[in-house]
Amino acid sequence: MDILITGILLGATYSLIAMGLTLQYGVARIMNLANGEMLVAGAFGAFWVFTAQQASPFAAALVVVPGAFALNWLIYRYLLRPLVRRAKNRGMLEVDSILATFGMSFVLVGIMLMVFGGGYFTYSYLAEPFEIFGSPFALNRVVACLVAVAISGLLYWGLNGTRTGMALRALAVDPAAAGLVAIDVPRMSAFSFALGGAVTAAGGIVLSTFLTMDASIGVVFTMKALIIVIMGGVGDVRGAIVAALILGLAETAVASLIDPGLTLAAAYLLFILVLLLRPEGLFGRRQS
Amino acid sequence: MTRAEARNLALAAAAFALLAFLPFLKDSGYLLSVSVSIAMYTVLATSWALFSGPTHYISLATAAFYGLGAYVVAAGIGTISYPLLLVLAGIAGAVLALAVGVTTLRLSGVYFVIFTLGLAELIRQVVTWVQNNLTGSRGMYVLTEITERIIYWELLGLAALVYLVGWLVARSRLGFALRIIGNDELVAAHVGINSAAAKLILFVISGVFAAVVGAVMAPRYTYIEPSIAYSPELSFQVVIMALIGGAHRLWGPLVGVIPFALLWELIAARFPTQTVLLLGVAFLLIVYFIPHGVVGRIESALERLRRGTRRG
Amino acid sequence: MYRRTALKLAAAAALAGALPLGFTHAADPIKIGAVAPKTGPLAGGAAITHWPNVQLWVHQVNERGGLRMRDGSRRKVELIEYDDRTNPGETIKAVERLATQDKVDFIVAPYGTGLNLAAAPVFAKYGYPQIACTSVTDKVPELTKRYPSIFFTLGTTTAFANSVAEVLNKLRAEGKIGNRVAMVNVADAFGIELAEAARPIFKTAGLEIVYDRSYPLGTQDLSPIVKGARAANPDAFVAWSYPPDTFAITEQSKIEGLNVKAYYTAVATAFPAYRGKFGKSIEGHLGAGGVNLDTPEMKAYLAAHKKVTGKDADYWASPVTYAGLQVLEQAIEAVGTDRKAVTEYIKKATFKTVMGHWKFVNQSIHEFWTVGQWQNGLFHGVSSTGLPGAKPVIAKPGW
Numbered sequence: 001m002d003i004l005i006t007g008i009l010l011g012a013t014y015s016l017i018a019m020g021l022t023l024q025y026g027v028a029r030i031m032n033l034a035n036g037e038m039l040v041a042g043a044f045g046a047f048w049v050f051t052a053q054q055a056s057p058f059a060a061a062l063v064v065v066p067g068a069f070a071l072n073w074l075i076y077r078y079l080l081r082p083l084v085r086r087a088k089n090r091g092m093l094e095v096d097s098i099l100a101t102f103g104m105s106f107v108l109v110g111i112m113l114m115v116f117g118g119g120y121f122t123y124s125y126l127a128e129p130f131e132i133f134g135s136p137f138a139l140n141r142v143v144a145c146l147v148a149v150a151i152s153g154l155l156y157w158g159l160n161g162t163r164t165g166m167a168l169r170a171l172a173v174d175p176a177a178a179g180l181v182a183i184d185v186p187r188m189s190a191f192s193f194a195l196g197g198a199v200t201a202a203g204g205i206v207l208s209t210f211l212t213m214d215a216s217i218g219v220v221f222t223m224k225a226l227i228i229v230i231m232g233g234v235g236d237v238r239g240a241i242v243a244a245l246i247l248g249l250a251e252t253a254v255a256s257l258i259d260p261g262l263t264l265a266a267a268y269l270l271f272i273l274v275l276l277l278r279p280e281g282l283f284g285r286r287q288s
Numbered sequence: 289m290t291r292a293e294a295r296n297l298a299l300a301a302a303a304f305a306l307l308a309f310l311p312f313l314k315d316s317g318y319l320l321s322v323s324v325s326i327a328m329y330t331v332l333a334t335s336w337a338l339f340s341g342p343t344h345y346i347s348l349a350t351a352a353f354y355g356l357g358a359y360v361v362a363a364g365i366g367t368i369s370y371p372l373l374l375v376l377a378g379i380a381g382a383v384l385a386l387a388v389g390v391t392t393l394r395l396s397g398v399y400f401v402i403f404t405l406g407l408a409e410l411i412r413q414v415v416t417w418v419q420n421n422l423t424g425s426r427g428m429y430v431l432t433e434i435t436e437r438i439i440y441w442e443l444l445g446l447a448a449l450v451y452l453v454g455w456l457v458a459r460s461r462l463g464f465a466l467r468i469i470g471n472d473e474l475v476a477a478h479v480g481i482n483s484a485a486a487k488l489i490l491f492v493i494s495g496v497f498a499a500v501v502g503a504v505m506a507p508r509y510t511y512i513e514p515s516i517a518y519s520p521e522l523s524f525q526v527v528i529m530a531l532i533g534g535a536h537r538l539w540g541p542l543v544g545v546i547p548f549a550l551l552w553e554l555i556a557a558r559f560p561t562q563t564v565l566l567l568g569v570a571f572l573l574i575v576y577f578i579p580h581g582v583v584g585r586i587e588s589a590l591e592r593l594r595r596g597t598r599r600g
Numbered sequence: 601m602y603r604r605t606a607l608k609l610a611a612a613a614a615l616a617g618a619l620p621l622g623f624t625h626a627a628d629p630i631k632i633g634a635v636a637p638k639t640g641p642l643a644g645g646a647a648i649t650h651w652p653n654v655q656l657w658v659h660q661v662n663e664r665g666g667l668r669m670r671d672g673s674r675r676k677v678e679l680i681e682y683d684d685r686t687n688p689g690e691t692i693k694a695v696e697r698l699a700t701q702d703k704v705d706f707i708v709a710p711y712g713t714g715l716n717l718a719a720a721p722v723f724a725k726y727g728y729p730q731i732a733c734t735s736v737t738d739k740v741p742e743l744t745k746r747y748p749s750i751f752f753t754l755g756t757t758t759a760f761a762n763s764v765a766e767v768l769n770k771l772r773a774e775g776k777i778g779n780r781v782a783m784v785n786v787a788d789a790f791g792i793e794l795a796e797a798a799r800p801i802f803k804t805a806g807l808e809i810v811y812d813r814s815y816p817l818g819t820q821d822l823s824p825i826v827k828g829a830r831a832a833n834p835d836a837f838v839a840w841s842y843p844p845d846t847f848a849i850t851e852q853s854k855i856e857g858l859n860v861k862a863y864y865t866a867v868a869t870a871f872p873a874y875r876g877k878f879g880k881s882i883e884g885h886l887g888a889g890g891v892n893l894d895t896p897e898m899k900a901y902l903a904a905h906k907k908v909t910g911k912d913a914d915y916w917a918s919p920v921t922y923a924g925l926q927v928l929e930q931a932i933e934a935v936g937t938d939r940k941a942v943t944e945y946i947k948k949a950t951f952k953t954v955m956g957h958w959k960f961v962n963q964s965i966h967e968f969w970t971v972g973q974w975q976n977g978l979f980h981g982v983s984s985t986g987l988p989g990a991k992p993v994i995a996k997p998g999w
Binding site: 003006009010109137138141211220248252261 | 641644645648784816819824825828848852879
């Protein structure tokens, strides 16, 4: 039971890391290597609000989330659109976006370094025991889990219950065909990229309540997100959430039952096995 | 061998001979340390492109092989002689590449990219776990008499070897088969090419080179830490340098590595407090303004020149 | 009058030319290079321990009017700093650049064990003294034999493990804890080395290791480790941990209610951010390092650090890093900018530093702090290899 709950809490953490990238990669087709930096930027915002303003770190969301949305929209509009336009096929766009966002991640690290300095930032918020079935769990992780559920619920509703969501899903399946049925592909791509950035930054706010970060730690989150997104299947929010939960449960089970030293090894092994058995990911469609 | 080929070969040999004298220049320490990193990236990026150029597979596993090579040296130094360790590192790289290749080369596109990234992390995790729980080693020290100069020569030798291998492959039936695979795998299968075997051979070659480079570099670092030996940044940089140069020509990565390394060096030296920021900016400028790699630029310039002379 | 001045000047010029040390004008600054991470995995630690002290030292020296050279002139310090992005290849390149391009007079040693050892051959090649203040290694004899200008100041892994065993046994002798120890370590260089050193030492000391597990660097949830340790029902908890996991393990222990009377986490326990995050609940926590907070030098240092850099110093490697710079300062003031002479001087002389009197024996400091403890909001040294001023160890109260 302990393992189950701990695993779910960790899985929720992972889904917060990965949901933004699913939108950016699955819909807008941008393999965003600067995704982790956006998460760290959100975390910085929360840290600043908590320490300098003495307010709840979640208050940072009021500024951080719209800010991240705007910033990512601008990034897509002015930096990534030219790449999308000049790419002859999906492979070329993938290469170009890897190169460009790798450069952006450096720029973002450099900016954060200038603004916040290079030290660790960590604070204590809701670091209290919270009893579930008689065992103590960290309240901040439980809150993170609730936020993850809320965000994924909203995304699910948004994607399946609104016209915009339908357009986004169509885009995820086939951008060219989406264009034929009067979907404004560039606008929708920009929207989905910006939304992905906003979700990632929101995840950063939540994660900062229990993870210690510094300006250059973003790459750790990017890698985790990439693996979850690919494992879940590109372009499907459900896939990312399921993959995140599986990873969380597997890591916790290995750590509790076998050896904590092998947690990450087990996670990567699992990822590799999934890819070998189902190369298109858990929820992905087989590409023709 | 045609006359042009013989000439190119002679030119390349002369260039390598000239480069070998670099350590004898006066006050060459700094130049040498820059050259070592250029030589290292040249070998890594060129051997990466041997596989990725024709097959269009983007592998992020360089760090896995590199780290493995470094660990072979760190584990064996003191008991096994160094040249033998280089060979062992190469064998370890080949075995790993073979195992990985057999299972994964049927993945395509982005799945292969992320798979190789996960692989590098998996190997790092397994190796550190083994080090922690089974070998009981007290830190990975590589204390040898090997100087920067020797490392430079070793890398230069490896670079010559990479070019030789690349040139031989391109001339062989294998190279021809690979070009067909790269253009259209279906056609290749129809004309009776065993594309899996061809890709596997190339993947093993590039894995061996990366592992040996890791083994060559290990004495330079003295103290091997997993976060340094298996740095994902290394894998990305290799890919990026090769792509910036142009992966479809044997000399493509070289023209990517040299300007790139010099530019980064210039930024690191001139702007020490904003190094990372400016590296990123420089990087973006390259991506946006040299879209087809340096090779693409050179080739289109040559093309224009040729057309110009024909017209005139 | 005019003529006499001219003569004097000429004589001074002749003297300057003749002297091997190459005296220059007072306005001519001494160039000091510094290479350490500003980005990458070690940047967080360097931003707390390394860079602020370099900044503080340069500020103080220049505010004083510069280094007071043997001839009575004052020479200011000019700092040239590079970011090595936590990449040893970059460290090597940057040290070469400082030595041959910038032609600096001295170089502040890099940050961390790995980066220092990668740069050691280059320091040795050009004869720069390398006062490696942030390296902890058991290979000191071998390394000092290889590199004649390297100096170690922070201690050895064996000594750190020894002291933890001693502290635990002291608490055991006082009847405060039993002999059951739960031990975890981060599976990375320093963590593996410490755990490896501790196993036999704990055994000989009569401590029983009831839980012994490693976890990978970058683990995002350490609760299984803490749960496992708690289930083993230990009297003491020892974690050979790195900064991010030190914070995470402590938070998790608090939540899980891991109540032991001796609680130890390694690197970052001495960071002011540790107190900032956990407040009063860290009373009685043991950690790597520690300092003697009662000396006037230390008090002045801590105040100046806060004033000049705007941040608090950590209670372990910060003052040691500063002391390393003081050694360099005093050696230059004593013998000038000849690097060979400075290195020889460091080997022989005794230095008055913020850490007390320092005398290098076989190029290393043998008296250093090993274990510290949070007591009333301050991190005091409680165990060392022969330093005065250790506070008595207390048992950890509940959270």
